[in-house]
Amino acid sequence: MTRKVGIVGYGAHIPRYRIKVEEIAKTWGADAPSYKRGLELWEKSVPPPDCDAITLAVEAAKRALKRAGIKGSQISSMYIGSESHPYAVKPSGTVVAEAIGAVPFCRCADYEFACKAGTEAMYTTLMLVKSGDIEYGMAIAADTSQGAPGDALEYSASAGAAAFVMGAENIVAEIEYTTSFMTDTPDFWRREHQFYPQHGGRYTGEPAYFKHTTGAAKSLFEKSGTKPSDFQWAVFHQPNGKFPMRVGQMLGFKKEQMERGRLTPRLGNTYSGASPIGLTAILDVAKPGDRIFMVSYGSGAGSDGFIWRVTERIKEVQNITTQTFTLLDEKKVYIDYGTYAKFRHKIIKND
Amino acid sequence: MFPARVAREMPHRYRLEAAKCKKCGAVFFPHRLICRECGHREFDTINVSAIGKLISYTVIHTPASQFKDESPFALGICEFLEGVKITAQVVDIAAADIKTGMDLQIEFRRVQTDGHAGVIGYGYKFVPLI
Amino acid sequence: MRDVAIVGVGMQKWGELWEKSFRDLFVEAALNAISDTKVPKIDHMYIGCMTGGLFVGQEHVGSIMADYLGQKHLAATRVESACASGGAALRCGFIEVASGMSDIVLVGGVEKMTDVSGDGATYALATAADQEYEVFHGATFPGLYALMARAYMERYGATRDQLSAVAVKNHDNGLNNPNAQYQMKLTVQQVNESVMVADPLRILDCSPITDGAAALILCPLSRAKEFSDKPPIKIIGCGMATDSIALHDRRDLTSLDAVRISAEQALKMAGKKIGDINVTEVHDCFTIAEIIVSEALGMFPAGKGALACVNGETRVEGKFPINASGGLKSKGHPVGATGVAQAIEIVHQLRGEAGKRQVKNAKIGMTQNMGGSGGSSVVHIMEVA
Structure with missing residues (x-):
């Protein structure tokens, strides 16, 4: 066991x-x-x-x-x-x-x-x-x-x-399921000795963020046998305010499930911190028994998926x-x- | 900043470790080898609490060169529950809002960097309570 | 212990002396002191110098100065106690003669401060504070005294105008001192409106960056007549005390225990009370310093020093004349030289040769020289022998 x-x-x-x-x-x-x-x-x-x-x-x-x-x-x-x-x-x-x-x-x-x-x-x-x-x-x-x-x-x-x-x-918050979805996708990078990153413009959208985020999300649904309505909360990587809402809706989540963890409109894109900080905002108000659906995204590119179940101790x-x-x-x-x-x-x- | 010098202060600068005299209870930050109050030479290690009271402050307009980019900046002395007083920068607050007697909390910050290529000297600064 | 007298003094006009080197500064003052006497040779030399290393890259100060002073193989030592280096050197010289170890001792002080940038000087001076627990965090000397000033003002209700009065008084005195760096009259308003350095201290609250040196000749009082026709000035009291170098570790931000203790020692040795002192030179590196020092010396109760200055009690004609020379504020503050120059001023006052700034009937004088933010203090008391 x-x-x-x-x-x-x-x-x-x-x-x-x-x-x-x-x-x-x-x-x-x-x-x-x-x-x-x-x-x-x-x-x-x-x-x-x-x-x-x-x-x-x-x-x-x-x-x-x-x-x-x-x-x-x-x-x-x-x-x-x-x-x-x-x-x-x-x-x-x-x-x-x-x-x-x-x-x-x-x-x-x-x-x-x-x-x-x-x-x-x-x-x-x-x-x-x-x-x-x-x-x-x-x-x-x-x-x-x-x-x-x-x-x-x-x-x-x-x-x-x-x-x-x-x-x-x-x-x-107990971890129930995890997944990862990863390919070599050069949508965004920074070469050594360069101060600022470069990106592929619109190439960062569909073939990069959306493909990997939905790829990981669908894998999570399959592994866990869940559907969006099984979750009180969902949080996605949020390079801007629009992408996470759009990807969530594509997957079948409702605005109310996603709003709490979507901090970008007033925080900006905290990169590695984006979905994890969103998760902390959700945990601050989550109730025992709540399930949280979480998918990150990193350029290059890949997405990690997590399903959390909140416990009494929260x-x-x-x-x-x-x-x-x-x-x-x-x-x-x-x-x-x-x-x-x-x-x-x-x-x-x-x- | 030679790295060894930065490293040996880490217990104080990173974790606010202080020495409490096993005999008379006097607390020293940083640690000492002999108690200033009673001459005893054995101490317990304690951590200074995270919130202190500001007892005086200044706003420095003409700093040493390594602080030029931060100037003007506030520097204050806070007194802590354990009885120790500590000098550090007061940041994230407008100079006009700083008041003697206010509570401030310790936050982990870069205090000094050795140019663009040398070691980063991390440590404590004072910030307003959130 | 033998009685010790000062028989000769010498310095130069202080300031930004671009054409004069570290060694030339010292040798010029030392030669002036020697010329003020008839001493045939020197037995030992102590030089107060805070940081020749940081200001001009020169340590081993005793040897280079002995050589350039033309004193081959002279026993010479540099003495350091930050800004109290000069006072500490005088104490060493006093002990050297009093003990019978040497007869003729030259005590000098020197600092060449303008061979580095303003930033460089700020850095060098800050080494007198706690490097790891004050300076690492950005503390500067004006900053540390500003912390004292704010605490003092908030506790005792002292005002901006009261701080300024110290600067105004010392510059008034400095106008009558031909060796002073800044011989200019100031008004309270000018000080109040000068550039902020470390709130609440402004540039005119601060002593300047100065090149300068000072020297004096000590000998046993019993031999003073051999070396000078001027009245010998006997050192009757000498005290020195230290305190924590970090300001935050002190008992109280508004008092200076090292000053109080060093003064108590010196007064006890001299068998005098503070009320017996006719003229005093104190370490006014900042306006607030003079105020707190005047209280620590016992001239005024705690919290009353600021008002005493405003009321004229510390003017040349007041009850406790302080810094008739113009003090560090107007005369300048080449850190290692300051303690020695304070003693020179007292010698002039006691000899009655201080000109327009002469304190009437000055018989007993005192110097107080401070290191850092009060981490050390040296007090000397002198009288006409």
Whole structure:
């Protein structure tokens, strides 16, 4: 008999700074209303210069530990998925593990798979626990992504992190089914030594995002023998506000199932963090017995699917630390494009 | 910043580890080898709590060169429950909203980076409660 | 212990001395001090210098200065206690003579601060604070004193105008000191409106970046007449104390325990009370420093120092004349030289040769030299022998 495993504690972190679509559009002479309509997105989070994927991961990890009710020293694996690891060579996970006190008996490597690196970290961690090799593992999705100035991506690329303690005891959301759907699809990339990514424009849609997301979703339905109406919640990778809603509707989900986890309209695209942070927002309000349908997407390209079942313990942990909507909606600080350009190191200075 | 120097401060900067004198209970951040109050040499390791009270602050307009891009920035001293006081930057708050006596919480941030290519010095800063 | 006297003093006009090197600065002041006496040779030399290494890349200061002073093989040591290096060097010289180890000791101080950029100077000075727990986080010296200033203002209700009054008073005094770097009159409004450096401290609350040196000659009081016709100035009290280098580790942000303790020691040794002191040079690296130091020395109760300055009690004609020389604020603050130059001013005052800034009937004088944000303090008391 395989043992039941799942999320024992979860937490998110989002920087307080926001920039509005209008502010970016004004700088580039673009039409803000059409961007807002086209992307279904009106503002995005911006990391200040002293925040990076590691610092966001640490804060999310602290909240996850608090909800898990365990000490950092009980964590035996640390996997962080990000496409904006601060070091090209040197792990992010070691810093986070050191900061939460998980060192030295802890497995660690950084994951990179565009926007699905975080869900791959979640899967690996779940399976390590399930194998019985470890009691608790930490999986983190964190990004402070950049879009090239003036590019459509600049309106969405944002920052945030979600962390999950996986374990077999005191589960708040049990994993029921997982799947993955992956092909080599060059829809979006960043070559070494390049500052900003490039993408295939409309090629990122149908043959990339939609193909892989629906591929994984259909595989999940088949494996589990479920249908959309079996779920209270659904969360998808959300590069903008439109794609997740469209893919969900294509699969037969209703708006009410998807709205809670669709944070992009006021958060932007947190890349690896996108569907994982959406999951934390759902867990903040989910009821025991609720089932959650989750599919990530990472360019390159692949999708990971998860079906979670919420347990009784969720009620005990929802309010013991800051909720995701609080991070999203309270104490926001709006900045202008000049400050944004300074924060994101877009201003050229001498060394 | 030579990496060894960054690494040896990690227990303090990452986890706010402090030393509590086993004899008189005085708490020191960072750790010490001998108690300033009673001269005892054995300590327990404790963690400073995450929320402190701001006892004074300034806004620095003329920083050293490695902080030029962040200038002006606020620097404050917070007093914590354990009795220790800590100096750090106060961020994510407009200077006009900073008030002596307010509660602030510790957040993990980049404090200093050694140029664009050197090590990143992570540590604590103070932010308003959310 | 033998009685020790100062028999000769020398410095130069301080400022941004672009044409003068580190070594030239020191040797010029030392030669001026030697010329103020008839000493045939020097037995030992102590030099206060905070950070020749960071300002000009030069350590091993004792040896290079002995060589350029033409004193072959002279025993010479550099003394460092941040901005109190000069005062600490004087203390070493005093002990050297008092102990009987040497008879004629040159005590000097020097800092060449303008060979680095403003950023470089900020960095170098900040090494006097706790590198890992203050400076790492962005603390600067104006920043640390600003933390003290805000705490003081909020606790005692001191005002912006009261801080400015210290700068105005010291610049008034500096107008009468030909060696002062900034001989200019200031108004409260000018200080209030000057550029913000570290809120609430503005640029005119701060002492400047200065090139300069100072030197004096010590000998046993019993031999003073051999070396000078001027009245010998006897060192009657010497105190030094340290405190935590990190401001946040202090008992209280609005008091300076190292100053209080060093003053108590010196007064006890001299057998004097603070009310006996006629003229004092204190370490006004920032306006707030002079206020808190005046309280720590026992001149005014805690929280009353700011008002005392406004009321003129610290002016040349006041009850406790402070910084008749113009202080660090107007005279300049070449950090390692400051403690020695404070003693030189007291010598001029006690000899009665201070000109327009002369404190009337000055018989007993005091210096207070501070390191860092109060991590060290050296106090000397002198009287006309």
